[in-house]
Amino acid sequence: MDLSSISPTLLIASLMVAATPILLAAIGEMVVEKSGVLNLGVEGMMIMGAVTGFIAAIETGSPWAGFLAAAAGGAVVALLFGFLTQVLLSNQVATGLALTLFGLGVSSLIGQGYVGIKANGLRRIDLGWLTDLPFVGRVIFGHDPMVYLSLLLVALVWGFLKYTRAGLILRAVGESHDAAHALGYHVRRVRLMAIAFGGACAGLGGAYLSLVRVPQWTDGMTAGAGWIALAIVVFASWRAGRVLVGAYLFGGITVLQLNLQTAGAKVSVELLSAAPYLVTILVLVLISFRAGRGGDAPADLARPFHASG
Amino acid sequence: MTALLELRGLTKAYPGVVANDGVSFTVEKGGVHALLGENGAGKSTLVKTIYGLVRPDAGTMRLDGQPYAPAEPRAARAAGVAMVFQHFSLFDALSVAENVALGMENPPGLRDLSRRIREVSDAYGLPLDPLRRVGDLSAGERQRVEIVRCLLQDPRLLIMDEPTSVLTPQEVEILFATLRQLSQEGASILYISHKLEEIRTLCDAATVLRGGKVVGDADPRQATASELAEQMVGAKLTAPRARAHEPGAAMLTMKALSMPPASQFGTPLHDLSFELRAGEVLGIGGVAGNGQDELLAALSGERPSAAGTLWLEGRDISRLRPTPRRAAGLLTAPEERLGHAAAPDMSLTENAAMTGAARRGMLRHGFLDWGRARAFATDIIGAFDVRTPGPHVAARALSGGNLQKFVIGREVLQDPRVLVVNQPTWGVDAAAANAIRQALLDLAADGAGVIVISQDLDELLEVSDRFAALNAGRLGAPVPAATLTMERIGLMLGGAHDLKGSRGEDVAHV
Numbered sequence: 001m002d003l004s005s006i007s008p009t010l011l012i013a014s015l016m017v018a019a020t021p022i023l024l025a026a027i028g029e030m031v032v033e034k035s036g037v038l039n040l041g042v043e044g045m046m047i048m049g050a051v052t053g054f055i056a057a058i059e060t061g062s063p064w065a066g067f068l069a070a071a072a073g074g075a076v077v078a079l080l081f082g083f084l085t086q087v088l089l090s091n092q093v094a095t096g097l098a099l100t101l102f103g104l105g106v107s108s109l110i111g112q113g114y115v116g117i118k119a120n121g122l123r124r125i126d127l128g129w130l131t132d133l134p135f136v137g138r139v140i141f142g143h144d145p146m147v148y149l150s151l152l153l154v155a156l157v158w159g160f161l162k163y164t165r166a167g168l169i170l171r172a173v174g175e176s177h178d179a180a181h182a183l184g185y186h187v188r189r190v191r192l193m194a195i196a197f198g199g200a201c202a203g204l205g206g207a208y209l210s211l212v213r214v215p216q217w218t219d220g221m222t223a224g225a226g227w228i229a230l231a232i233v234v235f236a237s238w239r240a241g242r243v244l245v246g247a248y249l250f251g252g253i254t255v256l257q258l259n260l261q262t263a264g265a266k267v268s269v270e271l272l273s274a275a276p277y278l279v280t281i282l283v284l285v286l287i288s289f290r291a292g293r294g295g296d297a298p299a300d301l302a303r304p305f306h307a308s309g
Numbered sequence: 310m311t312a313l314l315e316l317r318g319l320t321k322a323y324p325g326v327v328a329n330d331g332v333s334f335t336v337e338k339g340g341v342h343a344l345l346g347e348n349g350a351g352k353s354t355l356v357k358t359i360y361g362l363v364r365p366d367a368g369t370m371r372l373d374g375q376p377y378a379p380a381e382p383r384a385a386r387a388a389g390v391a392m393v394f395q396h397f398s399l400f401d402a403l404s405v406a407e408n409v410a411l412g413m414e415n416p417p418g419l420r421d422l423s424r425r426i427r428e429v430s431d432a433y434g435l436p437l438d439p440l441r442r443v444g445d446l447s448a449g450e451r452q453r454v455e456i457v458r459c460l461l462q463d464p465r466l467l468i469m470d471e472p473t474s475v476l477t478p479q480e481v482e483i484l485f486a487t488l489r490q491l492s493q494e495g496a497s498i499l500y501i502s503h504k505l506e507e508i509r510t511l512c513d514a515a516t517v518l519r520g521g522k523v524v525g526d527a528d529p530r531q532a533t534a535s536e537l538a539e540q541m542v543g544a545k546l547t548a549p550r551a552r553a554h555e556p557g558a559a560m561l562t563m564k565a566l567s568m569p570p571a572s573q574f575g576t577p578l579h580d581l582s583f584e585l586r587a588g589e590v591l592g593i594g595g596v597a598g599n600g601q602d603e604l605l606a607a608l609s610g611e612r613p614s615a616a617g618t619l620w621l622e623g624r625d626i627s628r629l630r631p632t633p634r635r636a637a638g639l640l641t642a643p644e645e646r647l648g649h650a651a652a653p654d655m656s657l658t659e660n661a662a663m664t665g666a667a668r669r670g671m672l673r674h675g676f677l678d679w680g681r682a683r684a685f686a687t688d689i690i691g692a693f694d695v696r697t698p699g700p701h702v703a704a705r706a707l708s709g710g711n712l713q714k715f716v717i718g719r720e721v722l723q724d725p726r727v728l729v730v731n732q733p734t735w736g737v738d739a740a741a742a743n744a745i746r747q748a749l750l751d752l753a754a755d756g757a758g759v760i761v762i763s764q765d766l767d768e769l770l771e772v773s774d775r776f777a778a779l780n781a782g783r784l785g786a787p788v789p790a791a792t793l794t795m796e797r798i799g800l801m802l803g804g805a806h807d808l809k810g811s812r813g814e815d816v817a818h819v
Contacts, residue, residue: 165410172400172411179398182362183412184382299401 006259011252012139017213019251020150021046021205021222025229026236026243027150027157028201033233034161035194036174038302040096041081042202043226044103049074049203050210051107054217057119057207066119067146067207074203075196077103082195085304086188092302100226108219121215122146146208151244153201158240170194174298177305187305202226228277235284237296242284250280313338313497314359314377314466319368321354328354329365330521336466336514341488341498343508343529345541346518347738349708352501355518356468359499360392361385373465386414391459392468393452401444405454408443412458430457433487448597449480456487467491468499473507477596478766478799485511503541503739504767505534519543542739549747549771552754556774557587560758561639561727566618566627568607576600578607581784583777585727585758590749591787592773593762595802600782601762602644605731608760609641610634621727636667638726642716644735644762646709650716653705657697660704661686661719668723685722693718694744710741717745727758734768746772766798778802 025042032039039045052073057066081099084090122144125131130141161167170190173180177187209225210217228250236242253276261272314336321329328351336342346352357363359370361379370377372388379385385392399408406423410416417425423439430437435453443454452472459467469488473481488498488511500512508515508529515527517540525540539545562585568578578600585591595601606612607619610631619627621639629637643649651660662682666672671681686700693714697707704712713734720728733749734742749772753759762779763769769776770790777787778801785801 165416168403168407168410172403172407175400175402176398179400180411182382182394182398184361184386185411296402 005263006256009135009138011255011259013142015248015252015255016139016143016147017251018254019247020147021208021213022225022229022232022250023150023154023244023247024205024208025202025226026232026247027154027240028198028205029229030233030236030238030240030243031157031161031170031201032194032198033301034174034238034298035170035191036177036298036300036303036305037082037085037191037195038092038096039078039081039099039195039198040093040230041077041099041103041226042198042229043222043224044100045074045077045199045202046103046206046209046222046226046229047107047220048077048103049206050221051111051114051206051217053203053207054119054210055110055114057211058114058117061120063120063122063211066211067204070203070207071200072203074199074201074206076199078195078199078202079192081199082192086191086195089304089306092304104220111217111219114217115219117216119211119215119217121212144212146204146212150204150208154240154244161240171298174300177300177303181305181307187307191305202229205229228280231281232284234297235281238298239296246280246284249283250276253279311338312336312371313340313373314499315371316355316359317369317371319355319358319365319370321358321363321365327521329358331368332518332521332523333368334516334523334526336497336499338497339492339495340514341492341500341512343512343515344499344501344518345503345505345508345515345527345537347503347541347740349520349738350518350541351521352518353470356392356470356499356501359385359466360390360468383414386412386462389463389465390468391462391464391466392470393455393459393472394470399443399451399454401442403443404439405437405441405443405446406439408454409439409458409461412455413462425461426457429460433457433460433490434483435487449476449483452476452480452484456484460491464496466497466499468501470501471503472500473502473504477802478795480596481507505537508537509534517541538739544740547743549743549750551590551750551772554588554754554756556589557756559584560587560622561585561760562620564618564620566607566614568603568612568614571603571606571612576603576782578603578782581607583784583787585760587756587758588753589774590753590759590761590772592769592776592790593760593779593784594766594769594776594798595762595764595779597764599779601731601764601779603782604779604784605641605643605729605762608639608729609643610639632667635664635723639729640664640720640723640725640727641729642720642731642733644731646712646716647705651704651712654703656686656701656703657690657695657707657715658683658686658700660715661689661700665719665723685719689715689718689722692722693748710737713737714741714745717748721748721752725752725757727760728752729760729762731762732764733761734763734765742768766795770798 025046029042049070053066053070056069057063081095084095085092124142124144127141131137161171169185173185173187173190181187206222209221214221232243232246236246257272257275261269312335317333319329319332332355344352354363358365361382361384377388406419406426409426410422416422426437426439435457437453437457443451472484492498502508512529515529516523517525517527519541527537527540563581563583566578566581570577576599607614610629614627616627617625621637626634626637647653662671662677665685669685671678683700690697690700695715696711717730717733733745749759749761761769761772773790775787776790776793778785780802
């Protein structure tokens, strides 16, 4: 095995790229769950974002239009889930699973004519001498704008939940929808907005895969990223900072095991491929154990709300 | 005095029931007005209408002479109407300050708000730490959060829906002092309760509701409690009475039982010991969250305890699960009617079979004899006057009081050696409560041991032979109930810490 073939600079730089789709989807899902809704359709919303973003980027030639379309596509699919679960009061778990299957099917249908085309990716930003700094330049100042946008989004979500009144109301709705209703807050409206935001984030995450990371469209290209995002939210105990840690950890191990495979490590490939999942879940479980007896879940998570009286 | 709130002909109908039927009355400025009535009399619907949560079908309201028709609670709060809810409208995972902010229209920043919470809570003698998590507070402290939330908005009308049901006598005193202070400052209070003695000490006017209609006004300072009760119920009430009998041999013995809490907000049990004799009613009092649910789980077998800690008639049952305990004669009726004592969507027959199958011989080679189950359910319905069309009805469809009679009756009719009930008359109207208490007394008179866990101290004094206080998961030594006064009980329940301030020494909820 030749470890010297692994460059730490490239490793860190590429782990950030590998982690960004999951980070985007996870931070959106965290907001949804904070409002008391469990949307298991992250995978479906991601793939819908991937395909709509890709098509929009090809048709307009602008990756930014692609990302916009992806956010809109993800939000629309999410609002379908929102309508079913919040207005028609369908079961959230079953509806979320159906949304994933639905998204995989529909994306494959509308993406048929776009397989094998290459999209214009986002260019990395260039900050002149900053980007030319050894190590730091490539790791901190040499990414595409979406990487920074995802980090900004994590910070914004954290600040929103912690410091704003709207964030407080969102958390209150997730904690006890009956109490929030009694105080006169619009539980359903808050949840629908959270669901739409979560869908938009998942859509962005999907588009990052099809427009930057790969960058082309193939069926089922999210390959379980949505499920990892869901798991990260839970094991991160619904905290923005830990979601970031979890997503980067997962991205890091993914990139590392790829590097190890090319470096010819004497470990079976299957085990290496499973490593990101195992390590991420293990570490986050340990974190949440230390944080207390898992009492961080929003108390009304996945409970249907029906206003009476 | 002049009128603050006038209600004229308020009517609200739900499918199948008229909750309010032409309700009219007036709350004076600076007055403490009681709203009296049994369960289902329409009190909650009425106050929800005033608070903007329910829109009336007909009728008008005037606040301070102006037409008043709040479309939502926000409008009510803006008009100066505040409400303290029966079931707390609090968020466990949020801090006190955050909870207060959620109940205000334009809250200041959290730092300013924390300062104002401290000021107001000190001014009214309700000490509160704004930074604590509400989930860690005792029931009395949680109510303070609700009250302070209302006070911060300088309300003209404060609605209190059954505020004292979870408080110790000392906490009730503090609450009443606060309310009197408020009313002296010119605010009006609409006070809902079915505790008549409280209303007589606190209120200066009363409106009695029955079946959604106003059946009369009363002056609570003049009328006696029994007059008020008869007005509420519309019939004469007879208090339950125990037949004279001598306690017998020890039936159930608990020896130094300890148990960790089942959940994050649970209470651990420390070193509990008592002995229950045949023919005796042991009352266990305490404020909610001091280990009642855990004690019931330990007795019912939902959570087995260490070997040698629980003995039924000389047999160690500590490691037994609920079904063998039932077979041995230890029956339990938990507090939560829907979802714990009864399965909401199953019929009464199915619910009767659920605990009665073994003791009432409904099992044949592992198969259920539905005929016997139905007969058993019919027996319960008959013997306990459960108002329902029949045993095929789902448990969910029964009113709280009727379902409570059913779940208590189901255990009583199984001829228990020992019966443990938790909050047997919680949310049950006076007539049904009397019937349930009478059944428990009769059971004891026939030689069974009965444990009544309750937060209703009047009830415990009425039925118990001996009384023990459960406080922060510890059980005091049982004392004869006949020697007790309310003050003494209050001290036993640890309410005394409220007089010293709640911080530092948190006895009621550790």
